[in-house]
Every structure is written in C-alpha cells, then in structure tokens.
Amino acid sequence: MTMQFDRIALIGIGLIGSSIAHDIKRLGLAKEVIVATRSADTLKRAEELRLGDRYTTSSSEAVKDADLVIVSVPVGASESVAKEVASNLKVGAIVTDVGSTKASVIAQMQPHMPPHVHFIPGHPLAGTEKSGPDAGFAGLFEGRWCIFTPIAGTDETALKRLRRFWEALGSKVDEMDPEHHDKVLAIVSHLPHIIAYNIVGTADDLEAVTESEVIKYSASGFRDFTRLAASDPTMWRDVCLHNKDAILEMLARFSEDLAYLQRAIRWGEGDKIFDLFTRTRAIRRSIIQAGQDVDAPDFGRPHPLEKKA
Ligand SMILES: NC(=O)C1=CN([C@@H]2O[C@H](COP(=O)(O)OP(=O)(O)OC[C@H]3O[C@@H](n4cnc5c(N)ncnc54)[C@H](O)[C@@H]3O)[C@@H](O)[C@H]2O)C=CC1
Ligand SMILES: O=C(O)C(=O)Cc1ccc(O)cc1
Numbered sequence: 221m222t223m224q225f226d227r228i229a230l231i232g233i234g235l236i237g238s239s240i241a242h243d244i245k246r247l248g249l250a251k252e253v254i255v256a257t258r259s260a261d262t263l264k265r266a267e268e269l270r271l272g273d274r275y276t277t278s279s280s281e282a283v284k285d286a287d288l289v290i291v292s293v294p295v296g297a298s299e300s301v302a303k304e305v306a307s308n309l310k311v312g313a314i315v316t317d318v319g320s321t322k323a324s325v326i327a328q329m330q331p332h333m334p335p336h337v338h339f340i341p342g343h344p345l346a347g348t349e350k351s352g353p354d355a356g357f358a359g360l361f362e363g364r365w366c367i368f369t370p371i372a373g374t375d376e377t378a379l380k381r382l383r384r385f386w387e388a389l390g391s392k393v394d395e396m397d398p399e400h401h402d403k404v405l406a407i408v409s410h411l412p413h414i415i416a417y418n419i420v421g422t423a424d425d426l427e428a429v430t431e432s433e434v435i436k437y438s439a440s441g442f443r444d445f446t447r448l449a450a451s452d453p454t455m456w457r458d459v460c461l462h463n464k465d466a467i468l469e470m471l472a473r474f475s476e477d478l479a480y481l482q483r484a485i486r487w488g489e490g491d492k493i494f495d496l497f498t499r500t501r502a503i504r505r506s507i508i509q510a511g512q513d514v515d516a517p518d519f520g521r522p523h524p525l526e527k528k529a
Pocket of ligand 1: 237262292300301318
C-alpha cells in the first residue's frame with residue numbers, strides 16, 4: 221500500500237478513531253499520526269496501545285501541519301472541535317468526520333471551516349456496541365460502506381484523495397446529500413438502537429422478572445437486543461438529539477405499523493401476520509446476498525460452552 225498522507229491528525233480515539241489508527245499503521249498510509257483526545261486517561265491508553273506517533277490533549281495542537289484531519293467524537297461535540305481546530309488548520313488540509321448524523325455535523329462544523337481547507341463530511345457504516353480506544357481493531361471497515369455527504373462545490377481532487385483513503389481501508393464509498401443520509405440512517409441504524417434501548421428498558425421495568433427470568437432465559441430474542449442496548453450512551457444520546465426530525469418521522473411510521481400488527485394479533489388475522497413475516501424474511505436474505513452479513517445462525521457466534529477446537 222502506498223503512503224497517502226504526510227500527517228494525519230485523529231481527533232477522538234474511541235472505537236472508530238482507534239480502528240482507523242490500526243489500519244493507517246497496518247497499511248502504512250501516513251508518515252506520522254497525531255492522536256488527540258480530551259481526556260488524559262484515554263490519551264495515555266492510546267499511547268500504551270501505540271495508536272499514533274505523537275499524542276496531545278489539544279486538538280488545535282494536533283491539526284498543525286496535518287494534511288488529513290479525522291474527527292471521531294460524539295456528534296454533539298462537533299462544533300466545539302471545529303472551533304478549537306479552525307485557526308490552526310493547514311492550507312489545503314482535508315477535514316473529515318465519521319459522525320452517525322450528517323446535517324447536524326455540517327451545521328456545527330462548516331461555519332468554522334476556513335476557506336483554505338476541504339471539509340468533507342463522512343460516515344463509515346461499520347461499528348460495534350463497544351467504545352473507547354481498546355475497542356478498535358484493524359479491518360473494521362473492510363467490505364463496509366462509507367458515505368460522503370459533500371458540500372456543493374467541493375474540490376474533486378480532495379474528494380478523490382479521501383475516497384482513496386477509505387478504499388484503502390477496504391470500504392466502498394458512496395455519496396448522497398446529508399438529509400437523505402439522515403433519513404436512511406434513521407431507519408437502518410438509529411431506530412433499531414432506539415427500539416433495543418426501549419425494549420431492554422421495558423424489561424428492566426418489569427421488576428418481577430428482571431432479577432431472574434430476563435437474564436436466565438436470555439438465549440432468546442431478547443439477548444440480541446441487549447447487544448445494541450449496551451452501546452455507548454453518550455454517542456447514542458447525541459444521535460437522538462442530532463437527527464431528531466428524521467428519527468421522529470420514522471418512529472411515527474413505526475408506531476403506525478406496530479398498531480397494524482397489534483390489531484392483527486388482537487383479531488386473529490393470521491394471514492396479515494404471516495404475510496408481513498414472509499416479507500421481512502426476504503429482506504434478511506437480500507442482506508446476506510449483498511455481503512453485509514453471513515448466513516450463520518445467531519450471527520455466527522459459537523455457543524459459550526462449545527469446546528474450542
Ligand atoms: N460506534 C459505532 O459503531 C460507530 C460510531 N460512529 C460515529 O463515530 C463517532 C465516534 O464514535 P465512537 O468511536 O464509537 O465513540 P467512542 O465513545 O468510542 O469515542 C469517542 C472519542 O471522542 C473523544 N471525545 C469526546 N469529546 C471530545 C472532544 N470534545 N474533543 C476531543 N475528543 C473528544 C473521547 O474521549 C473518545 O476518545 C461518533 O460520532 C459516532 O456517531 C460511526 C460509525 C459507527
Ligand atoms: O453495532 C452495530 O450493530 C452497529 O449498528 C454499529 C454502528 C453504529 C453506528 C453507526 O453510525 C454505524 C454503525
């Protein structure tokens with residue numbers, strides 16, 4: 221793999237920032253990686269994990285002379301990072317982010333970007349329920365989509381350079397407008413997490429079963445929800461607050477459809493129930509065909525008591 225950038229600054233070194241760091245190192249994509257994060261403890265851990273070449277708690281310090289700046293912080297922190305780094309950005313630098321919402325990140329960052337930098341908002345559709353610098357791993361983005369939501373008039377050469385970077389990490393790159401991104405992500409990612417948080421919360425409220433049955437019998441569907449509901453609370457609070465309109469729109473549709481299903485169950489309308497469940501099964505098959513999941517049952521996890529070969 222060829223060296224693509226002299227200096228890359230990683231602002232935020234949690235699951236996503238550290239996964240990018242592992243890949244940059246593994247693939248030799250930069251001469252130097254500067255890691256910045258707000259908390260000294262996280263920074264120390266990043267250093268122990270050798271995620272970069274230089275480390276600082278000052279984002280503005282980190283971006284000096286960087287050709288590529290990747291902001292990987294909870295979306296609600298985007299504006300404060302943009303403000304902090306703005307005056308130190310190098311002429312011609314590419315500034316990008318990985319936030320799960322796009323219209324809000326653009327509204328927070330774009331006004332602070334000086335005209336001499338290329339700000340290209342991005343979102344890799346890859347992750348796990350884990351957070352922090354220990355959670356990252358090389359290859360996270362392999363075979364996954366990365367969506368850019370470029371601002372009109374963005375320099376084509378800068379776009380190509382950033383595309384080449386994500387492609388080196390194994391991603392497939394697509395472009396769309398931020399509002400469309402936010403609607404699509406509301407249904408494929410944000411709502412599933414909200415539903416998971418909600419169902420696990422409901423089970424927790426049923427005090428009679430919480431201490432015993434919910435945990436004991438969690439080999440069933442409930443367990444899959446608990447994985448999503450264990451995702452980072454700060455990150456997901458920010459997603460909810462920063463993609464409010466699209467999430468509320470999708471939640472309204474979801475509630476309508478749930479009422480339809482509820483009614484079908486109440487009145488014993490088996491055909492309606494069967495038709496819906498047949499339609500949804502086909503969606504799963506399409507996802508497997510598209511290479512976005514494997515066909516193994518239970519996400520391919522081995523049983524915890526299964527003997528290791
Ligand atoms: N977790 C996931 O599966 C995915 C997350 N994303 C997005 O990536 C971004 C980062 O998420 P994760 O890496 O999962 O979160 P994380 O919680 O693992 O890491 C966040 C990092 O940002 C740092 N940070 C927070 N505020 C900061 C500030 N003001 N200045 C500097 N550093 C700051 C934290 O110390 C931490 O290092 C979020 O915007 C999230 O929406 C995108 C794709 C997948
Ligand atoms: O852990 C999971 O199932 C995820 O859905 C990971 C994820 C979380 C947030 C994103 O913006 C993109 C991917």
